[in-house]
Amino acid sequence: MNQKRILVVDDEENLRHMMKIILSREGYQVYEAADGENALSMIRSTPMDLILCDVRMPRMDGMTLLETIAPKNYRPIVIMMSAYGTIETAVTAMKMGAYDYVSKPFQSDEVLLTIKKAFEHQSLKDENEQLRKQLTETRSGVDLMIGDSPPMRRLRALIERVSQYDSTVLITGESGTGKELAAREIHLRSPRRDNSFVPINCAALPESLLESELFGFKKGAFTDARADKKGLLEEANGGTLFLDEIGDLPISIQVKLLRFLQDGKIRRLGETTEREVNVRIITATNQDLKKAVDEKRFRNDLFFRLNVIQIHLPPLRERREDIPSLVDHFARRFSKKYEKPAIRIEPEVYDLFMSYPWKGNIRELENVVERVILLSEGETLSAANLPEDLFPAENRWGEFMKDAATLREAKRKLEREMIQQALLRTGGDKRKASESLGITLRALQYKIKEYQIGKMTGEGGENG
Known part of the structure; x- marks a missing residue:
């Protein structure tokens, strides 16, 4: 079993010695530092799993040490301790990234329990992160992202950049190149990843059904409207709506989509009130939309709204x-x-x-x-x-x-x-x-x- 490394940082030598004995008996590998500067030097050379750190120390105090290590990619668990603690100090320490705060004098069982809970908490976080990564790989464009050719390196870099912003994205490419996979990848790398990704194929539904699917309807709006129903724009609220085959979107619905992109509001069929919806729009097509604009099959103003960022997926050949x-x-x-x-x-x-x-x-x-x-x-x-x-x-x-x-x-x-x-x-x-x-x-x-x-x-x- 891999021994957990614990660093005890305190200017009181007796306390450091006592904690080393107690923690070693529990199977931990224990290190000591007399102040923050000493601790920082030790952390740089030897990765620690947990730091038990006093607040008041000479040269560099505990809060400064906590502030110094908090932004790092590698960050051990930190538990602060002090004989001069207040609620405000504890809250500040935890806001800065400390797991917990214990007041001196303390019982050895109290510290051991806090450390045990800290490691259990970290283990749960690691497990959740691993599950998230597995889920992301399962749901994302892993098939699309495989490969190290120059076109793929450029594609990965572009997806990484655009995923961090809420601008509309138009994905172009031949059938089978992975346009929906690319849209999912953008969503799952974005701040919206914890909310819904909702795809719809604009070519798969007739005009009348497509409108009600996108915008929803009120009970009684038409013959079969037996209850209120959210549209896909509302279902995707907080997340991403992916409109595949956008070139096949009927002109009448293009007008409504353009209005939504302009003011962020929708109106269900049969309703008179508007609803605000926070959705990122990603679209895709295998058509030449500029040609469709020239032929009056696609609105010029909508094309410019959707084409803020264009990502082209190269064919496999x-x-x-x-x-x-x-x-x-x-x-x-x-x-x-x-x-x-x-x-x-x-x-x-x-x-x-x-x-x-x-x-x-x-x-x-x-x-x-x-x-x-x-x-x-x-x-x-x-x-x-x-x-x-x-x-x-x-x-x-x-x-x-x-x-x-x-x-x-x-x-x-x-x-x-x-x-x-x-x-x-x-x-x-x-x-x-x-x-x-x-x-x-x-x-x-x-x-x-x-x-x-x-x-x-x-x-x-x-x-x-």
Whole structure:
């Protein structure tokens, strides 16, 4: 068991000696300091779990020591003690970050109980923080945030910055890039994280239903309004409302949303009174809203209100170097979900995944990995485990050939593609692949090395 470190800070040597004996008997590792400066020096060299500190001391007193260590990222539990204490002193100390305050003279049992409660309190805080982190990871855009490509580093930095402010955010990107995940990530990093995150897809509901869903209604406002109902704006009060597919929002509702963004008030259907609502609005679209404005399908004034900060999510094809990390992440997740053993992924699988166009982006990649893990047998995932229909050559032709500037480059791309397809069909068997390609095994091995195609299954002989 890890011993807790306690630092006793007091200018009375006898008290320090007595406390060392008492605390050591309880299994604590005890350190001593005669004043605040001595204690501060000791804390810098040896992390402490708890400090038992006198208020009045020479050179640096206890309150100054408490004030000095309070802003630090690492902060031990502090219990103040004094023979000259008042209620005001105790309150001040606790406002500055002390856990508790004990008055001298005290019984040893009193101090031991206070210390025990302090450690129990800290343990509970640590446990709650860990649970919060786990919950945040479960609910946040962890899938989106994986990867260390330049676009992802820029995206993470931007999300971190904008999350601290209440300005509207417009998230753009192709379908499947993780726009809702990005919105959740912004919410969960913001001061609003303890309140609701409420998503709604503007394209999924008809105009009449969408209006009542957003703004709510009064009993009797229409035929089926049998009771008062809060709208999603009210449900998200104090938190964040995420409007996905904002480009499909009907013009009539665009007017009402604009009015809310201007004055922060809503009116339920059938009511005459307005209600104040404190909500951050995040929107997303895969459309060109500027074009929609030009075509009079989207209000220009609303576009400028929503587009205070724009975050663009790159498609997966523009961050291919992140694909192996995403594949590993999804493989771990689905292996756990379906109670499969941890799976080892062969290099040629990464090659095939990285060469695929992924028009459905992260969502498509996630679905493919889930399917492969679910159907896999054994603890190794190789090209032989991948259904051919996942990577039809006709879907990839235009994608991989479009960047070929010369005939020579096009030839190299075609050769590499044909070799990968042959290895896929044969499950990594190089002899069979070479035969299907009409070249020698030695020529195939040379081409694999030349084109830096991942190391295939088999280490020796005809398959090595």
